[in-house]
Amino acid sequence: MNDIILLPVLIPFIVGVILILFKKNIQLQRFVSGLTSLSLVFVSIYMVYLIYQDGIMTVELGNWQAPFGIILVGDLFASIMVTLASIVAVACLFFAFQTLHPDREKYYFYPFYFFLLTGVNGSFLTGDMFNLFVFFEVMLLSSFVLIVMGRTKYQLRESFKYVVISIFGSMFFVIAIALLYSVTGTLNFAHLAERIGEVEQTGVLTVIAILFLIVFGIKGALVPLHFWLPNSYFGPPTAVAALLGGLLTKVGVYSIMRTYTLIFTHNQDFTLNIILILAGLTMFIGVIGAVSKFDFKKILAIHIISQVGYMIMGLGIFTQMAIAGAIYIIAHNMIVKTALFLYCGATEKVTGTTDLKKMSGLLKTHPQLGWLFFIAAISLAGIPPLSGFFAKFALVLGGLDAGNYFIVFVSLVVGLLTLFSMVKIFMYVFWGSPSLTPEQAKERKVGKLLLPGIPLIIISFLMGILAEPLFILLFEAADQMLDPSIYINSVLKE
C-alpha cells in the first residue's frame, strides 16, 4: 500500500507525457486533464487518511535501501501539502478551461501544467536533498514555460529576470548541497538528521543552514530576495498566475520548514532568530507594497510575500501550536489566495483591465462576483468564522506563549493593513456608480467563471467551522515535525 505515495508524482508525469502526443486535440486534452487532476485530489486525500492511520510511509525506488537509494517519504505535513496543491491545481485548471486563449492551449499548456504538478508533489514527498533539487528544477522549468506562454513583450522582459534569478538560486542550491555533502557525507534527510548531531564543527553547519535559507528564500520570496515576484506574476494570464502564486512559493516555504525542523536543529538560538527577523520584514514590507499599489492583480501578487512571512513566523516561534498554525496558514493561504486570483481573473474578463482606478460599481452589475470576492477577501484578512482568523489566532497564541511579543505585534499590524488593502480593492472595484453601461453588463456575464472559486470558498468556510478537528490533525503533523526521531526511524527502519 506504500506505493500510493508514488502516485501524486507518477500520475501527473505520465499524463503530461501522454498529452504531448495529442497536442492537436484540445477537447481530449481538457477532458483527460480535468479527470486526472480530480482523481489526484482523491488520491491525496486518501493518502492523508492512510498516513494519519498508519504513520509515515516510505518507498525505496529501485529497491535500494534507504540511506543509499532514492526514497520518497510521506509524512503528515507532506501529504497535507500534496492535497492542498492538488485542490489548488483543480480550481486553476477549470478556470483555465474558460479563460485561456486557444493559442496558449495549443502550446502545450496542459503537459506543462502536469509537469509543474509533478515537480511540486515530488518536492513535497522526496526524502533526500538532491532529489529536492531535481524536483525543484522540474517545477521551475515548467513554471518558466507557463510564465512565458503567450510571449507578450512584458512577459518576455519580466520572465527573463525571473528565470535568471531562479537559475542563480539553483546554482546556489548545488553549492550548498556540495558543502553539506562534504561535511556530513550523506544527502538523505533522515541520515543527515542523524549525522548532524555527530558533527563537531557546528559553525560550518550554521553557514550551510543559512545558505539553504537563501536558496529556499529565493524560491519562497522572503524579503530581501522577493523582488522578482510581483512583476513576473503580473504578466501571465490569471489562471497561470493563480497556479504559480498558489504553489511555487509554498514549495520554498515547505523546504525551509522541512530542513529547519529535521536537519538544521543544532544552533536554533541563532537560526530561528534570523528566521523570525526575516518573517517580520517579509510580512511588513510585503503588505506595505500591497497597500501602495493600485492594481488588482499586483496587490494580490505582492500579498503572497506578506503571507509567506506569516508561514515563516510559525517556524521561527517553534512550538507545537505555532507549527500547527503555520501549516494551517499555508493551507488557508493556498486556498484563499487562489480564490482571490480567480475572482480577479473574472473581474478582468468583465472590465477588460486590472487597474483599480478604471473600474467601479461592479456590485450593481455583478453582485455574485462582488460578494464571493468579499468573503474571500475578509477570510484573507482574518475575520471569524472564516479560516484566516484561526490561522492567525493559532500563530498569535503560539507567539504569546513563547514570549515573542514583538513579532506578534507586527503580525497584528500586518493583519490590519491586509484588511485595509482588501477593503481598498472592494471599494474601488465594487462600490460607486457602475463603470459599465447596462448593455455591456448584460453582455459580459461571469456565470460560469465563478464556479471554480466556489469550492475554494466553501473549503475556507469549512476550515473555519471545523477548526477544532482540523487542529487535532495539524498537532499530529507538528508533533511529527518537532520530533525528528519519528521521521528518522521510519525512514532508516532501525
Place this chain on the structure above:
Amino acid sequence: MEILMILTVGVIVSVSTYLILTKSLLRVVLGLVMLAHGAHLLFLTMAGLKEGAPPLLGEYASSYADPLPQALILTAIVIGFGVTAFLLVLSYQTYKAHKTDDLDELRGSADE
C-alpha cells in the same frame, strides 16, 4: 590538487559573477552557464578527490571512487543543459520582441 581545484572554481565563479553583472543578455546567459560549471566543479572537489577504481561490478580494486557525487553532478549537468537551452531561446525571443539586448533598456518603466 584540492588547492588548484578551489582556485579554478574561484576564477570560474568570479568570471561568471562579472558576466552576470554586465548589461548584455547573452553575457548574462553565459555567466549562468559558467556559474553552473563552477558549482559542479566545487561539488566534485568538496566530495573529496581521491584515487580509486570506478565503482563497477567487474573491477576488483582495493579502493573505489565515490559514485554519489558523480551521479549527482551528471544529473545537475543534464538539468543545466535543459535550462540553458530554454534560456537561450528565451533571451533570443526577448531580443526579438524588444529589439535590444541591453538590460538597462529592459528594466521596465517606473509607473507600471
Place this chain on the structure above:
Amino acid sequence: MKTNYLMLHTITRIVSFIILSFSIFLFFAGHNNPGGGFIGGLMTAAALLLLYVSFDIKKIKKVIPFDYSTIIAWGLLIAIGTGLYSMLFGYPYLTQFFEYYTVPIFGEIGLKTALPFDLGIYLVVVAVALLSILTIAEDDT
C-alpha cells in the same frame, strides 16, 4: 550568389556516419562502462546537426521527417514504462532486472531493463537538443 560547399558536403557525408556509429557504440557501452543514453544521444544529435548545418534545413527535413516533440513524448514514456514494469511484479518503482544470454557470434551478452530506460533517455536527449537548436535556427525573420 550560389556558393559551392563541395568540401563540406563530402566530409560531412563521411564524418557524420562515423559520429553516428560511435554514438551507437557509446549508447550500448553504458551501464558497465563509460557511456549511456545521455552521452550517446548528445553525440547523435551532434551528427544530425552537422547534417543540418552543411546541407539545408529544408532538405534534411525531407530526409528526417520526424516531429521531435512526439519523439520526446515517446522517449519519456519508454523510460517511465521501464520503471512501471517492475511494479507489476511487486517490486518498488524502477527496480532493475538483468539476465545473461548466450547468443551466437556475439557470445555472452547481458540484457538489462536499464537498456530500455537508456533508450528512452537517448530519444529524449536527441529530440530535445535538435528541437531547441532548430527552433532558433529556423527563425529567419
